[in-house]
Amino acid sequence: VSADSGFDGVILDVMKGNAGRVVEVLHDLGGGSGAALPATMTALLTNLFTEAELVSNPDEHPDSLNIQTELLLSASHAILSSLSESQKDIGVRLSTRLLLPYARPDGDGRVTATLAETLERHAPQSDAETKILIGLCQPLIEKKSMRILDGCVGLCLSRYRYYMADQRPGGAIHWMLKGVELERLVYTANTSSDSDDSNHAVSDWQHVLASGVCGKFVVADCQKTSKALLRLLLDETSQDLSRIFQTAKEMVSSIREGEMYARSIPEVKLLFHVHDIGCAYVEKEGNESVASSIVACLEEIPDADDDGVISVLAHPSMHEDLLSLAQVILTQDQDQHATGGKAVKFKSSFDVNGIHILLRRFTQITLEEGKDTESTHAMRLALCNGLQRAFVSENAQLQTNNNNAFAVESSGFASVRNGIRSTKLASCGLKEQELTVEMMLEPSM
Numbered sequence: 001v002s003a004d005s006g007f008d009g010v011i012l013d014v015m016k017g018n019a020g021r022v023v024e025v026l027h028d029l030g031g032g033s034g035a036a037l038p039a040t041m042t043a044l045l046t047n048l049f050t051e052a053e054l055v056s057n058p059d060e061h062p063d064s065l066n067i068q069t070e071l072l073l074s075a076s077h078a079i080l081s082s083l084s085e086s087q088k089d090i091g092v093r094l095s096t097r098l099l100l101p102y103a104r105p106d107g108d109g110r111v112t113a114t115l116a117e118t119l120e121r122h123a124p125q126s127d128a129e130t131k132i133l134i135g136l137c138q139p140l141i142e143k144k145s146m147r148i149l150d151g152c153v154g155l156c157l158s159r160y161r162y163y164m165a166d167q168r169p170g171g172a173i174h175w176m177l178k179g180v181e182l183e184r185l186v187y188t189a190n191t192s193s194d195s196d197d198s199n200h201a202v203s204d205w206q207h208v209l210a211s212g213v214c215g216k217f218v219v220a221d222c223q224k225t226s227k228a229l230l231r232l233l234l235d236e237t238s239q240d241l242s243r244i245f246q247t248a249k250e251m252v253s254s255i256r257e258g259e260m261y262a263r264s265i266p267e268v269k270l271l272f273h274v275h276d277i278g279c280a281y282v283e284k285e286g287n288e289s290v291a292s293s294i295v296a297c298l299e300e301i302p303d304a305d306d307d308g309v310i311s312v313l314a315h316p317s318m319h320e321d322l323l324s325l326a327q328v329i330l331t332q333d334q335d336q337h338a339t340g341g342k343a344v345k346f347k348s349s350f351d352v353n354g355i356h357i358l359l360r361r362f363t364q365i366t367l368e369e370g371k372d373t374e375s376t377h378a379m380r381l382a383l384c385n386g387l388q389r390a391f392v393s394e395n396a397q398l399q400t401n402n403n404n405a406f407a408v409e410s411s412g413f414a415s416v417r418n419g420i421r422s423t424k425l426a427s428c429g430l431k432e433q434e435l436t437v438e439m440m441l442e443p444s445m
Helices: 007-015 019-031 036-051 067-082 088-102 109-121 127-142 146-165 169-187 198-211 213-233 241-257 260-264 266-282 287-298 316-344 352-369 374-410 414-418 422-427 430-441
Strands: 300-302 310-312
Touching: 019 036, 019 067, 036 067, 036 088, 067 088, 067 109, 088 109, 088 127, 109 127, 109 146, 127 146, 127 169, 146 169, 146 213, 169 198, 169 213, 169 241, 169 260, 198 213, 213 241, 213 266, 213 316, 241 260, 241 266, 260 266, 266 287, 287 316, 287 352, 316 352, 316 374, 352 374
Parallel strands: none
Antiparallel strands: 300 310
16 A cells, blocks of 8 residues: 555554455455465455454345455465465365355355365375365265265365275275265265164165265276176186285275275175185185175175065176186086095085076076077086085985984983873873874984
């Protein structure tokens, strides 16, 4: 302010409490120069004057400017410009702290839009900085602010891309699940993790996965990794098996360290089962655990809403690979049965229900393809032989259980039952009658 403009008059206006004149002077003395410190001081002082009703905004006219908003946005841009080269993380954090108190749902939409755009364009250099920014903005997300949600999702996507470029899928899936948590705060009405209505909770999560960006990444990555690992398990000559298996292992470990809700996502369940198959393959475990995981991937599951919808965890493109893996196990069981004699006479990796599920998927594939090849005949034969062994195995197990149970239950009634004659059976107690009839109906060994 030059002396010709009446510096003494300016001082006098300030001393009289003319708040508007104070703002004008601060703006002329550097608040409008683009420097971070004077611009921030001018904006904060204007906010104090506005809250004290010493400065009013002419909002009644549609073409009028909101002085408070204009100075806030100017200060935010000044901070970002001043720290854009060496300390960008600090600049974004300071800008966020400046705008956050005024990004209310009932406030000026330009403040919220500027804050969201700043977050969307920012690529934090560390996980800690990302957590700080998300922690600052989460209260607004809980108030259903879609613009702020978009900005925080942009931060999660930035960390996701960083970890994927660094070939660390565990860290990548962690940040996508963090994004799903934030989307859940907006897209669901009930955010309580211990809600009594489990069906409603599952329906809410389905809505989150369908509407959110991060949920789609989680679904796509889990399904892609599961499909690749399953395909490589069938190709013994592939050199990529260890790499893909390590990817699946990192993703599963990261998911298990997070919230429990993620394990209810169908594609995550699929990844867990395929990972278990890979672990059994790598560690040379028994076929029973592999068979159980294969059945879990192929069995039909009713929808949680009880609306009659039936779904299968594995995508149809994976059914043939899962059946091929099951055929390998069935062939191994057949070879052990043929060469092991009575020692493995009743051994079966799949139970009767599991074979029925495999038959359903096999019938579905053959009907859709409409062809009958040698591989189809081999698969059908393996399933039929497997069903035969499953029946024999289950019957033998039932027989063993019944014998053990009968031996225990009959020990107290042996003397009574031995003295019973058929003509006097009606005079005995109910328990004695049941034991006697059960003994009469058992097949002779």
